[in-house]
Amino acid sequence: MSAPARFHTASPAANVQLHPLSRRIMHWINALAIFVMIGSGWRIYNYYPALPIHWGFPYNWTLGGDFTVTEAVSNDDGLANALLWHFAAMWVLVLNYLAYIVVGLVSGHFRRDFLPITVDAFWRDFVAALRGRLSHQLGEYNAVQKVFYWGVLAVILITILSGLAIWKPVQLQELTWLFGGYEFARIVHFFGMAAIVAFLVVHLALTALVPKTLVAMVFGLASDAPHSLEEERR
Amino acid sequence: MSPVLLEPTPSAAGIERRLFLRQTLGLGALTLLTGCDISDHNSVQKVLKLMSQWNDRAQMFLFSDRRLAPTFAETDVVKDFRYNAFFPAEDAPRLTAADYRLELSGLIGDKRPWSVDQLYALPQESQITRHVCVEGWSMIGKWSGPRLGAFLQRVGADLTAKYVGFQCADGYYGSIDMPTALHPQTIMAVKFADEILPVKYGYPFKVRIPTKLGFKNPKWVTTIYVTNRYPGGFWADRGYNWFSGS
Numbered sequence: 105m106s107a108p109a110r111f112h113t114a115s116p117a118a119n120v121q122l123h124p125l126s127r128r129i130m131h132w133i134n135a136l137a138i139f140v141m142i143g144s145g146w147r148i149y150n151y152y153p154a155l156p157i158h159w160g161f162p163y164n165w166t167l168g169g170d171f172t173v174t175e176a177v178s179n180d181d182g183l184a185n186a187l188l189w190h191f192a193a194m195w196v197l198v199l200n201y202l203a204y205i206v207v208g209l210v211s212g213h214f215r216r217d218f219l220p221i222t223v224d225a226f227w228r229d230f231v232a233a234l235r236g237r238l239s240h241q242l243g244e245y246n247a248v249q250k251v252f253y254w255g256v257l258a259v260i261l262i263t264i265l266s267g268l269a270i271w272k273p274v275q276l277q278e279l280t281w282l283f284g285g286y287e288f289a290r291i292v293h294f295f296g297m298a299a300i301v302a303f304l305v306v307h308l309a310l311t312a313l314v315p316k317t318l319v320a321m322v323f324g325l326a327s328d329a330p331h332s333l334e335e336e337r338r
Numbered sequence: 339m340s341p342v343l344l345e346p347t348p349s350a351a352g353i354e355r356r357l358f359l360r361q362t363l364g365l366g367a368l369t370l371l372t373g374c375d376i377s378d379h380n381s382v383q384k385v386l387k388l389m390s391q392w393n394d395r396a397q398m399f400l401f402s403d404r405r406l407a408p409t410f411a412e413t414d415v416v417k418d419f420r421y422n423a424f425f426p427a428e429d430a431p432r433l434t435a436a437d438y439r440l441e442l443s444g445l446i447g448d449k450r451p452w453s454v455d456q457l458y459a460l461p462q463e464s465q466i467t468r469h470v471c472v473e474g475w476s477m478i479g480k481w482s483g484p485r486l487g488a489f490l491q492r493v494g495a496d497l498t499a500k501y502v503g504f505q506c507a508d509g510y511y512g513s514i515d516m517p518t519a520l521h522p523q524t525i526m527a528v529k530f531a532d533e534i535l536p537v538k539y540g541y542p543f544k545v546r547i548p549t550k551l552g553f554k555n556p557k558w559v560t561t562i563y564v565t566n567r568y569p570g571g572f573w574a575d576r577g578y579n580w581f582s583g584s
Contacts, residue, residue, distance in 0.1 A: 151473040152471070152473040152474035152475045167376075170377075170378055174577070178576050180576040180578070184573075188387075188390055188579070192385070192393075195389070272400065273470060274405065274406075274407045274548065274583070275397075275400045275402075275549075280408075281408075
């Protein structure tokens with residue numbers, strides 16, 4: 105895998121191998137699976153909202169086919185398709201998640217890049233981030249990022265497990281019990297989704313602010329002058 | 339599209355809610371409507387169907403005849419249980435004990451029809467279990483009636499066959515796998531909350547299957563048949579997962 109020519113023209117020393125191919129593939133599979141799960145999940149939610157408020161997700165933001173087409177073809181008003189998507193993408197999400205965890209542990213990615221985190225470092229980077237003073241160096245995660253990545257991994261796991269608890273309240277009844285029963289598991293599943301969406305908003309906003317991270321997640325490496333942001337400010 | 343109007347739509351209570359959602363969301367849809375959706379492409383539909391069949395197999399693997407659905411206390415029972423069908427409760431089929439006969443067909447030895455009294459005379463079991471709807475709502479109810487497995491055995495059904503199918507007085511139809519039919523909690527519910535099953539809940543009986551989603555529990559059953567050929571079902575034929583275990 106080679107980077108586009110213009111990155112080679114930058115100082116070769118600044119080109120760091122950031123994301124191995126396996127991680128990039130898993131990242132984008134995960135992105136697709138999460139996208140399908142959220143889109144179809146919103147449609148499913150609309151048919152019987154878990155929250156006691158009279159509100160649904162805008163229909164054209166949801167995944168599951170056009171109402172008129174599905175009614176004409178299969179005489180269903182759009183829930184069946186959303187469920188098919190949800191329980192198909194579920195396998196992709198879970199298998200990819202497990203692969204990511206295994207590779208992350210075995211390769212040392214988690215230990216090397218997501219650890220250590222200290223409370224001091226977190227507050228220092230958190231305050232710096234709020235002031236807009238936090239520089240982003242490719243290949244290095246600040247303490248706030250580290251906490252966010254652990255957080256989203258935990259939230260995805262909770263959302264998967266609460267989803268299984270809703271899907272199989274008989275066969276996986278111990279799991280359903282752990283989530284406070286069928287009805288409460290639906291609430292947990294909903295807020296798990298909400299937390300993932302919140303993460304995505306920040307994740308995408310930061311990617312838009314530092315586009316080279318997107319280049320790195322696509323091509324594996326990108327040029328990065330050390331402390332470029334801080335130098336720009338001086 | 340007139341056939342759509344003639345054909346049933348899901349739950350009466352659900353219709354209002356869905357209309358509300360569609361109307362309120364209509365404005366946004368007008369501005370963003372793309373006219374087609376990836377879900378409607380044939381190739382996508384094929385992949386989704388294959389995944390649904392894979393999920394049938396995965397659920398059969400998860401299923402165990404010894405795994406019982408959780409049961410609840412009498413105090414958890416919802417007496418005013420939600421009526422749910424694709425037509426209003428007033429249109430529910432009114433079957434009478436005098437005229438009703440349960441027909442048997444397919445791989446069954448003794449195909450003599452059964453009257454309501456004969457069904458009532460069978461040993462009954464009660465259960466307080468959670469009914470979970472494919473839409474997401476759930477309710478705890480109390481159902482009583484003979485075990486479907488014991489009934490099938492009694493009428494000499496081929497218990498090694500793959501499917502048990504149901505035809506209902508309202509035109510609804512469905513089928514389940516034999517292991518589920520033989521599950522100890524799968525009953526021909528002739529009572530709800532200790533009362534004779536009311537018309538709106540499926541008189542004279544509904545097949546209560548706590549290991550499956552609500553729509554797999556047919557009401558107003560008029561025919562039971564046993565077969566090795568996949569019989570499909572009202573909602574399965576409309577794209578819902580066939581096994582739909584819970």
